[in-house]
Amino acid sequence: MSAKKSIFSPISLLILVKSIWCLCLIFPVSSALAQSNVDIDNSETETTIEQVTSVSQLQDVQPQDWAFEALQSLVERYGVIAGYPNGSFQGSRAMSRYEFAAGINAVLEQVNELIRNGKSDLVASEDLEKLQRLQAIFAPELATLRGRVDNLEGQTAILESNQFSTTTKLQGQAIFAFNVGGFGGDRIIAPRGRVIADNDPNATLIYRLSLDLNTSFYGTDLLKVRLVTGSDGANDNAGGYLEPNLGSTLDFSIPGRNDQLSIGRLYYTFKPVEDLQVTIGPAIVAPDFVDQNRYANISFLDFSTQALVNNYILLPRPAGAGAFINWQPKASPLKLRALYVAGDATDSLPENRRLIGGGAAEDIRLFPTAGGGANGGLFGDPYQGFVELEYAPTKTLAVRLQYSGGRLFGSSFNGVGVNFDLALNNRVGVFGRYGYASYPDTSLGDINPHYWMAGLGFRDLFMERAIAGIAIGQPFIENAVGDSTQMNFEAFYNFPVTDHIRVTPLIQVIAHPSNQDSNGTIVTGTLRTVFAL
Numbered sequence: 001m002s003a004k005k006s007i008f009s010p011i012s013l014l015i016l017v018k019s020i021w022c023l024c025l026i027f028p029v030s031s032a033l034a035q036s037n038v039d040i041d042n043s044e045t046e047t048t049i050e051q052v053t054s055v056s057q058l059q060d061v062q063p064q065d066w067a068f069e070a071l072q073s074l075v076e077r078y079g080v081i082a083g084y085p086n087g088s089f090q091g092s093r094a095m096s097r098y099e100f101a102a103g104i105n106a107v108l109e110q111v112n113e114l115i116r117n118g119k120s121d122l123v124a125s126e127d128l129e130k131l132q133r134l135q136a137i138f139a140p141e142l143a144t145l146r147g148r149v150d151n152l153e154g155q156t157a158i159l160e161s162n163q164f165s166t167t168t169k170l171q172g173q174a175i176f177a178f179n180v181g182g183f184g185g186d187r188i189i190a191p192r193g194r195v196i197a198d199n200d201p202n203a204t205l206i207y208r209l210s211l212d213l214n215t216s217f218y219g220t221d222l223l224k225v226r227l228v229t230g231s232d233g234a235n236d237n238a239g240g241y242l243e244p245n246l247g248s249t250l251d252f253s254i255p256g257r258n259d260q261l262s263i264g265r266l267y268y269t270f271k272p273v274e275d276l277q278v279t280i281g282p283a284i285v286a287p288d289f290v291d292q293n294r295y296a297n298i299s300f301l302d303f304s305t306q307a308l309v310n311n312y313i314l315l316p317r318p319a320g321a322g323a324f325i326n327w328q329p330k331a332s333p334l335k336l337r338a339l340y341v342a343g344d345a346t347d348s349l350p351e352n353r354r355l356i357g358g359g360a361a362e363d364i365r366l367f368p369t370a371g372g373g374a375n376g377g378l379f380g381d382p383y384q385g386f387v388e389l390e391y392a393p394t395k396t397l398a399v400r401l402q403y404s405g406g407r408l409f410g411s412s413f414n415g416v417g418v419n420f421d422l423a424l425n426n427r428v429g430v431f432g433r434y435g436y437a438s439y440p441d442t443s444l445g446d447i448n449p450h451y452w453m454a455g456l457g458f459r460d461l462f463m464e465r466a467i468a469g470i471a472i473g474q475p476f477i478e479n480a481v482g483d484s485t486q487m488n489f490e491a492f493y494n495f496p497v498t499d500h501i502r503v504t505p506l507i508q509v510i511a512h513p514s515n516q517d518s519n520g521t522i523v524t525g526t527l528r529t530v531f532a533l
Contacts, residue, residue, distance in 0.1 A: 067137060070130045071103055077127065078110045101141035104134050171212040172533040175252055175300050179204050181238025181508070181524025188242050188522070191481045191514050192444070201241050206231050206253050206526075208300075210264060221270040224281075228255045228264035238524040239305070243513040246486050247307025247475045250526065251299035254306070279324040286310075286318035289326070290339050290388045291402065294421045295431040295457030295469060300530050302457070302467060305490045305508055307475035313437045313451045314404040314415045317343035317382050335390040343382035382408045396423040404437070411441035417451075429457045433473075450477040453488075467494040482515025504528040 062068060074080070080103075108131065114122050135142065182200035189195055208230035215223040230253065235241045240249025255264050265288075267281025279289065287297070287310045296303045303309050310318075322341040384406030392398040402417040415437030423429040432454035440446045453473025461468045470491045477485050492506035510522040 067100070067134060070134060071100065071107065074107045074127060074130060075103065078107060080106045080110045097138065097141050098145065101138045101145055104138055105142065105145065107131065167217060168213055168215040171214060173210045173300070174531040175208040175528065177206040177250070177526050177528040179206055179237040179250070179524060179526045181242070181522060183242055183513070183522045184520025185518070188513060188519050189516050191245055191516070196244070197242055201238050204231070204236055206236050206250065208252060208255060221268070223268045224265050226263065226265035227261060229259060229261045230255055232258050237526070239508050239510060239522065242522050243486070243510055245514050247305065247312045248488060248508070248510050248513065248522070249306050250304045251306040251309050252304060275327060275329050277326040277328070282321040284320070284322055284324065284341065286315050286339055286341055286386060289324045290337055290386050291315065291400070291419055293419055293431050293433070294398070295429050296453070296455060296471060300528070301494065302469055303471055303490050303492060304506055304526065304528065305488055307488055308453050308471050308473055308490055311402065311417045311419065311433050311435045311451060312475045313435045313449050314386070314402060314417050316408055316413065317341065317384055319343070321378060333391055333393045335392070337388040337390070339386040341384055342378045342380070343384070382406070408439070411439065413437060413439045427459050427461070431455055431457060444480050447478050447480050449481070451475055461493070463495060465496045468492065476515060478515070484512040484515050484517035486513055486515050487511040500532050502530045
């Protein structure tokens with residue numbers, strides 16, 4: 001195990017620059033009044049209004065000035081409040097001449113709009129006279145503002161013509177985590193007796209970088225492409241290295257490809273009819289769509305232990321090509337979901353990843369890497385289906401009944417499960433999962449494992465937007481696997497540093513790892529930092 005570092009900067013510069021330009025435009029400006037049918041004679045005004053000296057043009061407009069009172073009356077009469085910092089005219093403080101000129105422009109736009117719509121009778125003649133005088137007094141400032149607007153509009157047009165896409169949004173995420181851990185006793189062995197380690201692993205720096213390209217063509221659809229890279233994967237942390245078989249690794253580290261860039265997601269979601277959503281693609285991951293839970297679901301946000309974020313024994317091969325259907329009838333507490341995933345659609349039978357018992361050496365696994373009837377392809381072994389019925393009678397309670405089945409390297413498997421979450425109040429909730437499955441013809445014979453987990457989730461704990469949780473579970477209860485039953489525990493506290501940075505210290509405790517009574521308890525600590533763009 002070794003530490004790895006990387007730099008992640010998937011920033012859309014053009015979109016950022018455009019946003020900054022738009023924020024600079026605080027007040028709307030227009031010269032439409034001069035183009036209207038109302039003839040405002042500036043030459044006559046110049047003969048009746050004293051010339052403004054250069055010194056006076058540098059002075060703020062005071063509340064007791066005539067110009068201030070005139071503009072205030074116009075703002076109140078024509079309802080021009082949009083554009084001011086707090087949505088109201090600042091009637092008790094001095095205003096800079098440029099700020100005042102922006103207010104004049106706002107009134108001009110409103111009056112001009114009334115005239116264009118044939119409502120000139122709503123504009124009093126004395127108001128037009130006030131506007132004439134104000135235009136003359138603040139002519140330099142108005143000219144400067146209009147010049148800035150023209151420049152901004154030109155720059156915006158350039159940015160829009162050169163932006164990445166009018167329909168595609170870029171989202172980036174960088175996860176960095178420092179992990180250290182060790183175990184009691186002399187060594188750690190796998191379920192089948194192979195020695196995994198006889199020394200504590202080194203501390204590691206884990207990273208995962210992802211860039212999402214989210215494209216919508218109609219507003220109700222989504223084409224998602226995710227590029228991902230990261231450190232060594234499931235064994236780059238103490239839990240995954242010492243216990244690679246029964247879901248103790250940090251789930252967010254699994255997509256790592258040892259510094260290689262790969263496609264993590266590629267699918268298209270659309271709505272053919274009302275209440276029905278369909279997703280198809282060559283790279284989908286089942287937990288993105290099924291077995292979700294409001295308190296234990298997203299490994300970079302809440303719990304990180306793999307066996308605590310999804311029903312471990314029901315999803316032995318969760319990634320691949322496939323399809324997903326989500327039916328959500330309106331005004332109904334029921335939702336029905338169905339998923340199909342082909343684990344080897346390209347017929348290449350790659351290295352066994354994220355299977356029950358997945359490890360580094362052949363005699364650690366519960367299933368062989370290939371063979372036993374596995375033939376790959378979109379409809380060939382390995383594949384799995386998943387059906388989930390959710391019942392949510394209120395916003396605080398959701399119960400999900402689940403069925404999973406398919407073929408895995410020559411043998412069929414079936415499983416059932418339940419998943420629930422209940423918000424006790426706005427700050428505290430309880431949640432849990434249970435599963436039972438039948439796996440025939442494994443390297444340990446026919447096995448029928450059970451799985452359970454439960455915990456407490458907390459919101460706004462000690463500070464706003466903070467998330468915390470504690471959970472415990474047994475991912476693989478099966479007498480044929482080892483001579484004991486592994487138990488996983490995790491506690492975390494996730495707090496925001498900024499709107500885009502969150503930091504999470506977490507601890508994992510693994511008792512009787514790999515279902516072996518002789519294995520000492522594994523304890524690991526992780527400091528996880530997530531940067532989101």
